[in-house]
Amino acid sequence: MLRLNNVNKTFFPNSINERIALADVNLELDNGDFVTVIGSNGAGKSTVLNTIAGKINPDTGTVEIAGRNVTRMKDFKRAKYVGRVFQDPMAGTAPDLTIEQNMALAERRGMRRGLAFGITKAKRRRFAEELEVLELGLERRLSAKVGLLSGGQRQALSLLMATFSKPKILLLDEHTAALDPERARLVTHLTKKVVEEQELTTLMVTHNMGQALEVGNRLIMMHEGRIILDVSGAEKEAMGVEDLLAQFSRIKDAAVSDRTLLQ
Numbered sequence: 001m002l003r004l005n006n007v008n009k010t011f012f013p014n015s016i017n018e019r020i021a022l023a024d025v026n027l028e029l030d031n032g033d034f035v036t037v038i039g040s041n042g043a044g045k046s047t048v049l050n051t052i053a054g055k056i057n058p059d060t061g062t063v064e065i066a067g068r069n070v071t072r073m074k075d076f077k078r079a080k081y082v083g084r085v086f087q088d089p090m091a092g093t094a095p096d097l098t099i100e101q102n103m104a105l106a107e108r109r110g111m112r113r114g115l116a117f118g119i120t121k122a123k124r125r126r127f128a129e130e131l132e133v134l135e136l137g138l139e140r141r142l143s144a145k146v147g148l149l150s151g152g153q154r155q156a157l158s159l160l161m162a163t164f165s166k167p168k169i170l171l172l173d174e175h176t177a178a179l180d181p182e183r184a185r186l187v188t189h190l191t192k193k194v195v196e197e198q199e200l201t202t203l204m205v206t207h208n209m210g211q212a213l214e215v216g217n218r219l220i221m222m223h224e225g226r227i228i229l230d231v232s233g234a235e236k237e238a239m240g241v242e243d244l245l246a247q248f249s250r251i252k253d254a255a256v257s258d259r260t261l262l263q
């Protein structure tokens, strides 16, 4: 479903500010894989997501989504294959538009832009049904401005909107990091539910080790632009936070990110 082949990315090459963000990254995700990504500061986690989304062009290597080489495809064209939720609850939704207007826009993602929202009765009913899944009562607030929602409600809505057009790959970029623990738990729960129900292929960056172990069927750890650990299935299930910390301590000079939460 997703394939990164020998992807390299260096920022400011041959200068004093040179940063090797990705060094020969090879990664293959099968249909329905839910992979959590952890790593040290500057390990390259966001750069991996940006490369898949087309925000960053790799220097060398290729990106394939659903068997198609998208390496040089512009990000807005790739948007129909890629759903993404960011850390900032403000990033995924438009605060001055209503819930239903936001959803109508999300539905048009990857299609020709137009200003008309075209919200019919049938569409409104469908949006309400989609929102019911979240169990937050948002289905009764379709005409409320999104700016009035809490951070957790906005992230839940962003998650729903990101998965609207059945993306080939869902990218979650520390999407619970800015939420308080209770809301983070709620959004984590919703993430599991949405990903399972829609059988989405998902890559989730998190700085929370407990969360990285709790969700998904596979976990990768990055350090200095490389994937240094890749565990799945029973091996992942058997792992605890202390095992991840032990992995970090085995790497010379590596320290867990200073934002790391153990659970």
Ligand SMILES: Nc1ncnc2c1ncn2[C@@H]1O[C@H](COP(=O)(O)OP(=O)(O)OP(=O)(O)O)[C@@H](O)[C@H]1O
Pocket: 011, 012, 019, 020, 021, 039, 040, 041, 042, 043, 044, 045, 046, 047, 048, 257
């Ligand atoms: N747009 C950019 N311009 C210059 N350097 C960048 C850019 N984006 C990332 N880098 C550098 O590339 C390296 C990898 O950064 P990246 O943001 O992918 O790491 P990360 O694993 O997401 O880190 P963190 O957990 O600290 O957010 C770092 O050295 C970073 O400084």
